[in-house]
Amino acid sequence: MNSISPRPYFILLLLCALLHGGCSCSSEAENRMNAVSFSRSSDEEEDETPPPAAPAPKKKAPAKAPVKPEVAKAADTKTAAPAAEEMPEAAAPPVNSKYAERRERIERLAKNPPADKGSEAQTKLEIIGEALADMITEKGEIPSAVRKDSRGNTLLGWRIDLLPYLGYQDLYDQFAVDKPWNDKQNLALAGKIPPVYQSPERKDEATNFLMAFGPTCAARASSPTSLDTVGRRSLSTIPLIVEADDAMSVSWVKPFDLEFNPAAPREGMGQLRGGSIFVVTADGKTHKVPPAITATEMTDFFVLGNGLDVRKFGDASNPDPAKVASGAASGNQVASNMTTANRPRSDAALGPALGETPAAGSRPGLAKLPIPDPKLSDDAEARIREIFADEFRAADSENRRSMLASMFVSNAEKLGDDPIQQFAMLSLAYQLAIKGKSPAIAKDAFERLNRQYEFDTINQQLQLLRFATENVARIPHARKDEFKQLAIQLWQISYDRNNFKAVDELFAIIETFARSQNDTQMLNRIAALRDQTAEARKVYVEIESQFLSLERPSFNPEGNLLVGRYLCLHRNQWQQGLPFLAKCSNPKIKDAALLELESPTAPAIQAEIGDMWWDAVAGFNPVEKKRIQSRAAQWYQAAVNGLPNNIERIKVQRNLEEYKKLYPDDKIAPLSPGIDTASR
Known part of the structure; x- marks a missing residue:
């Protein structure tokens, strides 16, 4: 009978036992490695339950990221990493006290x-x-x-x-x-x-x-x-x-x-x-x-x-x-x-070049009433609308609105004992005139308001002129000159305030009314004046970009020359500009300004100042050159009659004749002490 030998089974059991023991050793080593690996990864991920501390490595380990406070609290004290190995907590940004x-x-x-x-x-x-x-x-x-x-x-x-x-x-x-x-x-x-x-x-x-x-x-x-x-x-x-x-x-x-x-x-x-x-x-x-x-x-x-x-x-x-x-x-x-609007003007080529002088009442007078509180004037307007309800209902066309506006302008004179109601009625008249496209009546209402109340701003007057320009055909021919003169006055004030944007717009408005009157002389003056103001604008933009003061000279000679050029040669404001030129970087201009500031009365010195200005034109553009030579001519004219009959007088006369040939249309304005000739 054949029997199965137990030896194979014994051998098989022995192999299984060996394999089981090897696997156990391997698992133990692997567990040890896994523990180290898990410890590192959990530190990086800031896990809430830290692993048991691994044995200290022989080599210095890299610093660990800081552990959140809640993680530190949850960690077991027996398994927490030594304090020496912990990084300090990141400080919160300080609150600005x-x-x-x-x-x-x-x-x-x-x-x-x-x-x-x-x-x-x-x-x-x-x-x-x-x-x-x-x-x-x-x-x-x-x-x-x-x-x-x-x-x-x-x-x-x-x-x-x-x-x-x-x-x-x-x-x-x-x-x-x-x-x-x-x-x-x-x-x-x-x-x-x-x-x-x-x-x-x-x-x-x-x-x-x-x-x-x-x-x-x-x-x-x-x-x-x-x-x-x-x-x-x-x-x-x-x-x-x-x-x-x-x-x-x-x-x-x-x-x-x-x-x-x-x-x-x-x-x-x-x-x-x-x-x-x-x-x-x-x-x-x-x-x-x-x-x-x-x-x-x-x-x-x-x-x-x-x-x-x-x-x-x-x-x-x-x-x-x-x-x-x-x-x-x-x-x-x-x-x-x-602004320089209230200063005495010596400029014969700006406002006067347009044929007018600024109105004396361009600034509000002390006797004017303040504009009423808006609530009070609104209440007064509501009362007027109530009384004239029928007239307002009938004002359904431009012509009827204009007629009602004209009636309100006339009736406002009867409300002198109540300035708030008078203000409200004139305001309504102005609004109705605008809706009725009647610039003349709008101007009448505005001027009544302007006379009694502090109502005159450049922008409000400019708005009136814009409206009048759009409806120039509706203005009676006899009254068009009023609007042109108002535009000229505003142009002068705007120029004095260095408001070149308004200056450009007012040029166009003046041209519109000049064309409606066939005023070719005014159109020619504006064309010539545009070039002058364009040059002035360039200099003023440069002054603004450098934040230079127009009130007092600085320690910057180049800046002083720039401001002095603007005031004297573009604005013809020599009294304000000479102190700048006296501290400028151009030696010829500086010497002439310094001597002029002495306000000399001796003809020989006055002629010398004329020579200094006459010889200082190099490097200036045509507009500025003309102003410098004009200044020289003023001094020559002041000196010539007092000079003895000698070669110096002949020289002065020749230069005066030369000036008149260069600028035949310009008159030489006399020097005015205290305005054109600055004193120390």
Whole structure:
């Protein structure tokens, strides 16, 4: 019988045992390796349950990433890595103490606001102004009213950008700043309005603190303005934030602000504080613009480059009634520092070149009444519309509107005992004349307003002239000259204020009326004057780009030459320009200016000054050369009759004859002491 030998089974069992033992050893080694590997990977991934510590390697291991605090707490103390091997926790970014303190002030103010709403508004704007100044300094630019992405979507505005500087970084981080302002996530945060943005009279999510923006302002609609453009020295004269009327209020997350209207400079402002307007300038300071400030000065304040310093008006919290009744005397003084319109003119080739002299009453007189409060004038207009309801209903054509406007102009004289009703009736007359396309009646209404109220701004008059130009055919021929003369006056004022944009527009308006009158002489004068003003504009743009002062010389000889050229050779303002030329880089011009500043009366020295100017024309363009030679001719003319009959007199006479040959149409204006000849 064959039996199966047990040996194969024994051998098979032995092999299994060996294999099982090998696998156990292998598994133990593999487990040990896996433990080390898991320990490293869990450290990198910051797992909540750290593995048991592996035996210290012989070589120095790379530093491990810091473990989160919650991981460290969850780790078993027996298995935690030695302290010497742990990295220190990353420090949180420090909170700016100034911004934190600013937030504390905001919250204290919200809990204990002052009883006076005006004081509360002013305090809030002061805090906003401080934060705004920090943001402008840090970013080097004045923010725009809105920002847009590459697709043209309107993003969040300056009020959101300002949050970190107000101490609300946590709220700022909740906004999706790369998404449109009306994105669902952004709109959901509207209810979290910081108290500093809440206007005192309202407790909702709307704010009255808006940015004043526009083409004439430092703040533009959708592009920031670099500080290199406006100059850091002028920040105190640049209005940015205003307290607007309730009708203009918007949700604080909505990037809609107040577009400044030069033709109606108080539009949207002044109803909350009895005519006063809180304004924050780009240096972060808050100012209270008084009701007595004229419309012209208000416009000048908001037009970039005019440099009207509102601080000179003082605080109008408790205005002197006598000053309010007499008009803005202090405002006129400030404006006179800004413009040369009130200075004696010696320029025979500017205003007089157009055949006119500026009107004596181009600035508001002290006896004028301030413009009435808008609410009062609105009420008066409503009463007039009620009384003349039938006439208004019948005014359904241009002709009938013109007739009603003419009637209101006449009837306004009967309302002398009530200046508010008179103002309202004249305003209605002006509006009806515009709708009736009757420039002559509109001008009559405007002039009545101008005589009695502080109503005359350059922009409002310019608007009237634009309307008249579009409807020149409707103006009686006998009255067209009135509009031309008004345009000439505004041209002169605009030129004196270096408002070259208005100058160009007024040239076109004057030409329109000159053509309607077949005034070829005026058209020729304008053509010649365009070239002169174009050269002046080039120099003035260069002065602006270098932030040079037109008030006093600097330590920059080249800059002094540039300003002196502009004032003397382009503006014919020698009294203002000679001190600059006396410190300029051109030696011949400098010597002539220094000697002229001595105000000599001896004919021989006067002739010498003429020679110095006559020989200083090298390097100047034709317009400037003519002005230099004209100045020389003035000195020659002053000296010639007092010179003895010698060779020097012959030389002076020959140069005078040469000048008359070069410029046969020009008369040599006499030197006027105190105007043309500057004194020390």
